[in-house]
Amino acid sequence: MKKLLLLVGGSAGLGEALYSHYKNLDYDIVEFSRSGQQPEHVFLDMSRKETAIDTIDLQFAQLAKQPWQEIVLIINAAQIGPIGELAMSEPKQWWQNIEVNLTLPISIMGRFQTHFQAVEAPKNIAFVSSGAATSVIEGWSLYSATKAGVEHFIRVVAQEQSSKSNPITPVILNPGIMDTQMQATIRSSSEAQFSNVDWFKQAHETGQLASPATVAGNIAAVLSGKLEAGQVYDVSG
Template identity: 50%
Template sequence: MIMQKLCLLVGGSRGLGAALLKKYLNENFQVIEFSRSGEGEGHVAVDLGSREAAIGAIDEVFAEQKTRSWDEVHLILNAAVVDPLGPLSGSEPEAWWRHMDINFTLPISILGCLQRHFQGVECRKVAGFVSSGLAVSAMDGSSLYCATKAGVEHFIRSMALEQARLPFPIECANLNPGIMDTGMQADIRESSAAELSQVNMFRDFKAHNALVDPGIVANNVFAVLTQPFENGGRIDVSG
């Protein structure tokens, strides 16, 4: 009998997200991908910068999918922004709020939607949050990014404790992807030293071919999430 497997991928239009989309499709998962600029049969157009509309659209899809018979369900939270960089005095509150909505409010809200709709579904359920080394190591110029990644990581750890008490638990993982060759890295390299004092370090990573191909990280993510792992743990999926 063919296994019915579903991947709910938030942020799959480019970089690691696009590599994850390809990997899961190749492994015979049905993939529903949420982003503004994605494409393909499983794409659902959402503007993650519009908090209420994005959560509403994602919640509606979750409600529909829970009625189907699944053997395994993966949620991967990959969407994130890095702007604004630099001290907050150099940007406007609207930019701060957008950053926090995309990097913090949406991941937690989507995890809540997963619980609401899939908690009672009797199958293996996995939630993977694509985090960053900056969740545990502070860097000047990235205060919002550090804070939001750390916040969601701690939510995941707490959620794992809650899930351990339930009959059909969701397995939760914080995924550290390392430093990849993505559009976000390109954006960081365009920063000024006033915004990010360590910008030359990121430029050196690119110059010395030290950035990992997202496809390698996607393979690692799949390998980790399809096998037993420590619920609530922080897992290195870098190349």
């Protein structure tokens, strides 16, 4: 039997590195994003929750009918903006951030439970979070709140799964700071939006950003070991 990776947000950066790493490990992969180019790509716009969850529902239902040795769901998609105090942006921007970072990750994990709960193979859910979930960072209120919300959701799910006969193991990943497009977006912020922007610029200039490939390898190593449900794992480079 084959191993299955369900990768949400695998078109660039860490997601693209995860795709390459797991492909080399001979996993069957289904990659969900707006702009993925891989043969296994499925279009998914997480800012449109109704159509997005319909797509997830259909794909998960079909895949759950097949025999698998192992199933891994990695939720990597995220949106940093709008950066700055909420008065500097508009409600429609806030709602999109919340849908991409909170509503859809929770919904995807819920549908994963619906379709894969009874499958007897080992099943892991890994949510790529951020240190912002537990740190107070001016200008990142929405990003921080949504990451923290999903983390606590995972802790509750972990407790719920402890009594299941075929449990799912959900965990949280902290990837640290990486050289990705999100970091470029952060560095393009003004000091009015983000008072700590100079630190991120210096980190980039001095080579302190980890490569996505390094973090992807760390993630794969962690997920291949014994996991404790609901825990945070440091996978930084």
